Amino acid sequence: MFGPGSQFDEFFDDPRWALAMVRATVLEAAHPQIGAALIENSTFVAHPWRRLRNTFLSLQRMFGADDQVRLKEAGRLNRLHARLNGTDAQNRPYHAMDPDARAWVVATLFESAVTMCRLSGQPLEQSVMERLYLEFQAFLAAMGDEPGHLPPTLHDFWRYYDRVVEEELENTDAMRIILYKLFDHLPVPPLLNGLPTLWAAGRAVAGPVVGAITVASLPESFRRRAGLPDLPGAQTLMHSAYLAVGLARFLPDGWIQAEGIADLLAxxxxxxxxxxxxxxxxxxxxxxxxxxxxxxxxxxxxxEPTAGTGTRRSAEEFFQDVLDQTGDGYLDWPDLAAMARELSGRLDLDEPEETSLYNAFADWWRELQAELDGDGDGRISAVEYVEAVPAMAGPALIRLSEVLFDVTDKDGNQRIDADEYRALFRTAFHRDLTDADGTYTRSAFVRDFLTFMSGRGRSTPYDPLLAEA
Structure with missing residues (x-):
């Protein structure tokens, strides 16, 4: 069901999969529980490229051939989802571990894969479709979900899919942001930071086109109920896009590799x-x-160049670039939890180390809330942060820096070597960071982390880690 030879593996480097993933994400976001979790906790608005790469890496681990890697990734995802719960704007509870919501995520991936083949003029044969459905059922089972939340047969699946589309999907805030804000305001990928004008010009053309293609590919009944616009020529544009992107499959081997493209964007x-x-x-x-x-x-x-191009950043810039991970204009626990998720994922932490890192971030959040939440609304606005102008790191942030050092220092020798450094920062040592023996000491690591997280300066290693899109 997994690894080379599986049906999903054949789709992994298919360029049409990019369009299918966008479509599946929109259908997921239209589910009330998933949409609420995205709005409250996700970094997909402020850090979409990071989110894209992490999603790709997770799928790669789950559908790969190594059972141990899959088991570990499933445990990580379950711990992540267990932390995502709350109530939406209509005061309805949501929980990312809800089995029906998790089944819907898998259902959208499967159905969008089938749809991408149909829209590009190459519909899947029944036997291939059935095998692909079995693989996605196996994916859900690997996550530890009980059978029954996805129908047992492909024939039953289509009735289930139509029912959810007709009865459960809504025109959620998360769905509208993806369709009408994300693509039009998609931040420049890290590698193209020096070409903002070029990126903005390309985005101005491509953003509305991707949005129109995605809307046209959604189920017609849902489009009508959600009031999504049916633009003239959108159906033709959609079919043309799937056909054109599909032609890239005939390029020489190695030219189109999803892993390489994801790495390049990051x-x-x-x-x-x-x-x-x-x-x-x-x-x-x-x-x-x-x-x-x-x-x-x-x-x-x-x-003229702004102050943001120097080695220091203003308090406003630090709040927007680093602290507000979810992009909602406020600092609250989901922002710091997003930092903990990113660091835990990069370091591939096991449960004890992951929990210690989350706890350290939670302690820092309580410290920030006590010092900066002037109106007591449970979150910190940019104005509250800027007026406080925090200039010194408190005890909780110091403790956080020490915990991050400990979970990065895999061998426990109180120094971060080149391999440990690359696991966290995904790049080699910078000369000015290493000690005489070519390692990164605890005191130097803590000093640099505190300098960055207290908003006092830009950092070559830490900006790509937490500030870039």
């Missing part, structure tokens, strides 16, 4: 990866060409 310009250096060089040449073009054309001069 690369920071400061990374030691050779691909980052090549693309950074290309970006620099494009910038020089743009400067030459401005010399010979009567265009207005570019804006």
């Amino acid at each position: 690369l920071s310009p400061e990374s030691d990866d050779p691909r980052a250096r090549k693309l950074t060089d290309l970006r620099d040449r494009m910038q020089r060409a743009g400067a030459l073009l401005r010399l010979v054309t009567p265009l207005p001069p570019p804006p």
